[in-house]
Amino acid sequence: MILHANARWPDVKPCLSVLVPFLGDDPSPLLQALEAEKGDHTNRVEIIILDDGTNDPSLTRKLQDLVDTSHHAICLLSSPNNLGRSKGRNLLAAQARGSNLLFIDADMLPDHPDFLRFWLAHIDTQSPAASFGGFSVIQASSAPEYAVHRSMALRSDCLPASIRSQHPEKHVFTSNLLIRRDVFLKNSFDEDFQGWGWEDVEWAMRVTNAHTITHIDNTATHLGLDTVPALMSKYRQSAANFARIAHLHPEYVARYPSYRIAKILRVLNLATLVRMTAKPVAAASFLPASIRGIALRFYRAALYAKALGT
Structure with missing residues (x-):
């Protein structure tokens, strides 16, 4: 150093x-x-x-x-x-x-x-x-x-x-x-x-x-x-960390919308479908930023759903 x-x-x-x-x-x-x-x-x-x-x-x-x-x-x-x-x-x-x-x-x-x-x-x-x-x-x-x-x-x-x-x-x-x-x-x-x-x-x-x-x-x-591709990359990196924090502090994480959505996607076995659907919507530059942002949140929740199941 x-x-x-x-x-x-x-x-x-x-x-x-x-x-x-x-x-x-x-x-x-x-x-x-x-x-x-x-x-x-x-x-x-x-x-x-x-x-x-x-x-x-x-x-x-x-x-x-x-x-x-x-x-x-x-x-x-x-x-x-x-x-x-x-x-x-x-x-x-x-x-x-x-x-x-x-x-x-x-x-x-x-x-x-x-x-x-x-x-x-x-x-x-x-x-x-x-x-x-x-x-x-x-x-x-x-x-x-x-x-x-x-x-x-x-x-x-x-x-x-x-x-x-x-x-x-x-x-x-x-x-x-x-x-x-x-x-x-x-x-x-x-x-x-x-x-x-x-x-x-x-x-x-x-x-x-x-x-x-x-x-x-x-x-x-x-x-x-960040650009949308950069955010997606960060979300992929964060999935294992999210699973770790959910394990360490379930009483806090249970309040978070991202956790609740991830749990629903996992129970209904929809994580892969949602991730594949949300990714092109988030990347579509002709759509309003607000819509693309919602798609990114679902993309992240789908990643987290998979991580919670490992």
């Missing part, structure tokens, strides 16, 4: 550690947005970036230059091998020095210029065990190939804190998640989850039994919207 830190790094005693893993994505826009936030409060912040196996020398040099010139205390970790979503985030937490950990994905961008100041104020006034700031697609691409993902995100993910708080464990993503250090030391991410999806929600299900997970409106935009 290679560490590249700047001159500010040794002098800062952080309250907040901003932890940014990436694989393939360029975190430069996020770092530049955080760089634009000036003030004495930034003396309480450190930023740690983890290159989780990208192995792109030109990107590494670019990030090292950003690290060297930043007014934040910042360092870059580089792993030659892909550790995975859970293990990579656990490594970042182990390297962090702050009493609070803010996990934010490399393809996120704060929606207002006082993003870090807002988080620090929330820490000072509430000292939350865990808190999710929410995310949006405000600054994301409006290109037609991302219309379905945008439509789905607006419907189910880009929700105000008042709505998210009704099911606090369900609406937790590592895209903009604050965790108090002492809570994380007892509740790290489960490294048995492989590939994409559900490890953050599973973490929240464990933590909510002992701690309150709060939701606030301090959003960041998810810039990395």
Whole structure:
């Protein structure tokens, strides 16, 4: 593991550690947005970036230059091998020095210029065990190939804190998640989850039994919207993880529409038919994004139905 830190790094005693893993994505826009936030409060912040196996020398040099010139205390970790979503985030937490950990994905961008100041104020006034700031697609691409993902995100993910708080464990993503250090030391991410999806929600299900997970409106935009084929690929990766979380936390998962539909499809032996029917509908660019999004949800439920039966 290679560490590249700047001159500010040794002098800062952080309250907040901003932890940014990436694989393939360029975190430069996020770092530049955080760089634009000036003030004495930034003396309480450190930023740690983890290159989780990208192995792109030109990107590494670019990030090292950003690290060297930043007014934040910042360092870059580089792993030659892909550790995975859970293990990579656990490594970042182990390297962090702050009493609070803010996990934010490399393809996120704060929606207002006082993003870090807002988080620090929330820490000072509430000292939350865990808190999710929410995310949006405000600054994301409006290109037609991302219309379905945008439509789905607006419907189910880009929700105000008042709505998210009704099911606090369900609406937790590592895209903009604050965790108090002492809570994380007892509740790290489960490294048995492989590939994409559900490890953050599973973490929240464990933590909510002992701690309150709060939701606030301090959003960041998810810039990395996916095409329909990319979403299908992620759903295929997530099926085994969904089956694992259903086994570990049946009392929570039983409330989810995706689980209820998957169970019906499995009982009626319709999973293969639904998957084969939903796939071309979701891929049909001439259909409205809302219809294609519904088809994608059924495609995902059909994958989950099969995974639940294994």
